[in-house]
Amino acid sequence: MVWELFNLLKTAEEEISSVQNEKDLENWRIKYLGRKSPLSLFFKELKNFSPSEKKELGEKANEIRKKLVDLYEKKKNEFQAENNLNFSLAKKDKKANFFDITQPGKRIPLSHLHPLTLVFNELTNLFGNLGFQIVEGLDIETEYYNFDALRIPEDHPAREMWDTFWLAPKDKKQKSKLLLRTHTSPMQIRFMEKHQPPFRIIVPGRCFRYEATDFSHEIQFHQIEGLVVDENVSLANFKSIVNNILMTFFRKNIEIRFRNSYFPFVSPGIEVDIKFKEAKSSVYKNKWLEIMGAGMVHPELFQNVGYEKNQWQGFAFGLGVERLTMLKYNIPDIRLFFSSDIRFLKQF
Numbered sequence: 001m002v003w004e005l006f007n008l009l010k011t012a013e014e015e016i017s018s019v020q021n022e023k024d025l026e027n028w029r030i031k032y033l034g035r036k037s038p039l040s041l042f043f044k045e046l047k048n049f050s051p052s053e054k055k056e057l058g059e060k061a062n063e064i065r066k067k068l069v070d071l072y073e074k075k076k077n078e079f080q081a082e083n084n085l086n087f088s089l090a091k092k093d094k095k096a097n098f099f100d101i102t103q104p105g106k107r108i109p110l111s112h113l114h115p116l117t118l119v120f121n122e123l124t125n126l127f128g129n130l131g132f133q134i135v136e137g138l139d140i141e142t143e144y145y146n147f148d149a150l151r152i153p154e155d156h157p158a159r160e161m162w163d164t165f166w167l168a169p170k171d172k173k174q175k176s177k178l179l180l181r182t183h184t185s186p187m188q189i190r191f192m193e194k195h196q197p198p199f200r201i202i203v204p205g206r207c208f209r210y211e212a213t214d215f216s217h218e219i220q221f222h223q224i225e226g227l228v229v230d231e232n233v234s235l236a237n238f239k240s241i242v243n244n245i246l247m248t249f250f251r252k253n254i255e256i257r258f259r260n261s262y263f264p265f266v267s268p269g270i271e272v273d274i275k276f277k278e279a280k281s282s283v284y285k286n287k288w289l290e291i292m293g294a295g296m297v298h299p300e301l302f303q304n305v306g307y308e309k310n311q312w313q314g315f316a317f318g319l320g321v322e323r324l325t326m327l328k329y330n331i332p333d334i335r336l337f338f339s340s341d342i343r344f345l346k347q348f
């Protein structure tokens with residue numbers, strides 16, 4: 001009889017090792033430890049034995065019972081530990097996916113327009129409002145358009161005003177030497193060759209000069225060339241346009257000064273300076289800063305492009321964009337524009 005109980009224990013051990021869930025474990029418990037289990041029935045039968053047999057068999061049966069209970073407890077603890085782990089993992093996962101919609105959003109850094117772009121946009125709009133058409137020129141020019149066509153032949157001392165980056169010739173057949181344009185004035189000729197007056201144009205563009213840099217001189221900078229040709233155009237018109245543009249652009253009290261100057265392609269030639277009393281930077285506070293060269297188009301230019309003699313008059317100007325930007329935004333040094341310093345650029 002006891003022998004049967006030991007066999008029962010062996011089967012119970014085998015079965016519990018393949019129990020996969022709590023429901024199967026409960027079934028196992030009922031089968032081996034429940035009220036109708038062979039062990040419980042065995043305990044009921046004990047009363048039929050003699051006292052000495054009862055003692056011996058009872059001890060054996062209790063031993064088996066204890067082993068069955070241990071097996072059950074062990075398995076139950078395993079399931080409990082597994083459940084706890086799953087629960088804490090689920091909790092952790094929930095925490096990881098938690099999204100607090102009340103948190104303020106992250107600021108996305110926005111890019112900035114370069115101060116020169118801002119000024120280009122503003123100036124081209126202002127000129128556009130006055131009926132100017134925008135024309136684009138070329139960064140690489142020929143010696144002819146940059147100098148000769150503007151009455152600056154090779155031996156002319158005025159060429160020294162524009163220290164030049166020359167480009168290596170592409171081949172020997174090339175008629176005119178190539179260079180990085182030193183000013184936007186070559187477009188005066190290129191445009192007049194193809195268009196009949198009346199017209200008013202501006203040519204925004206980059207220029208290059210092989211010269212020493214300082215706070216107001218760079219080797220690359222920008223100009224806006226202007227050219228107005230009509231039947232009755234005078235320096236008075238030029239002065240009025242310059243006053244109008246600069247006063248609107250600065251929206252502040254500035255002084256404008258027109259000085260005599262010399263450029264071979266205009267007659268008379270003038271230069272324009274401005275003084276900005278409220279400038280914060282001591283570099284140009286209460287000081288005159290030259291911002292453009294200008295003048296009445298030389299009649300020889302009209303003749304060379306085939307315009308009717310004495311019919312047309314015009315004025316032209318070349319405006320330094322960096323200088324205007326420096327004054328407007330209180331930038332003390334022109335070299336900051338191309339320094340790629342993010343701290344500088346972020347201010348605009």
Ligand code: FA5
Binds near residue numbers: 218219263323
């Ligand atoms: C000229 O370049 C002439 N083409 C202007 C002109 C046009 C005259 C039409 C007559 C008729 P100038 O070299 O002075 O001129 O340059 C004109 C402006 O460009 C200057 O007043 C200045 O504002 C700017 N500029 C000239 N050189 C530099 C430089 N190295 N760095 C920054 N700005 C410059």
